[in-house]
Amino acid sequence: MRISGATAMAAGLVTLSGCVAGSEVAEPPAPSPSSATPTPDPTAAAIAAAAADEKLLPMPVEDIRDWAEAAVPGTDTEGHQSTYSGWLSQNSSRHQTNTDHTIDAGTYQVQIACRGDGTLTVSVHPIDAEPEAEPVVCQNSTIAFDAATATPGLVSELSVDGAPTIYALSFVRASTP
Numbered sequence: 001m002r003i004s005g006a007t008a009m010a011a012g013l014v015t016l017s018g019c020v021a022g023s024e025v026a027e028p029p030a031p032s033p034s035s036a037t038p039t040p041d042p043t044a045a046a047i048a049a050a051a052a053d054e055k056l057l058p059m060p061v062e063d064i065r066d067w068a069e070a071a072v073p074g075t076d077t078e079g080h081q082s083t084y085s086g087w088l089s090q091n092s093s094r095h096q097t098n099t100d101h102t103i104d105a106g107t108y109q110v111q112i113a114c115r116g117d118g119t120l121t122v123s124v125h126p127i128d129a130e131p132e133a134e135p136v137v138c139q140n141s142t143i144a145f146d147a148a149t150a151t152p153g154l155v156s157e158l159s160v161d162g163a164p165t166i167y168a169l170s171f172v173r174a175s176t177p
Helices: 005-022 042-054 061-071
Strands: 080-088 095-100 106-116 119-126 136-138 142-149 154-161 165-175
Touching: 061 080, 061 106, 061 165, 080 095, 080 154, 106 119, 106 136, 119 142, 119 165, 136 142, 154 165
Parallel strands: none
Antiparallel strands: 080 165, 095 154, 106 142, 106 165, 119 136, 119 154
């Protein structure tokens, strides 16, 4: 039997269409549930750690300023130049630098008061110079020491080691150059 060209072509199309119609079409794979752990927000973690440190302070933060006024010489003391107060901890701020441009040249009695279970290290020096003396170490106490500057301004650097600790730092003029 002889197949005409048109019949052969029709048979090929049927075969081809049957092949396509009969083949399996792969469906896209279903998404698998994610097992990745979300990355924690570092800012939120730091805020939570600082809040936990704040609870370890020897008094509420809002009372530190009042305590500082009683702990070190203040504005009612003759020759008073400035007072700084606050708190330091491993998770909030371990180190603080204060640059006071309002302090005139001269010699000052500096008092540091600290409360808490941490250890504060305090260094005071002129703005344009490195510390010459060994730093003062404060552990739940009040300490007085002298600082001198031949030019206006003093820098105070505080660092904490250990538990959260509050501080008050006061500068009172002892003499002029």
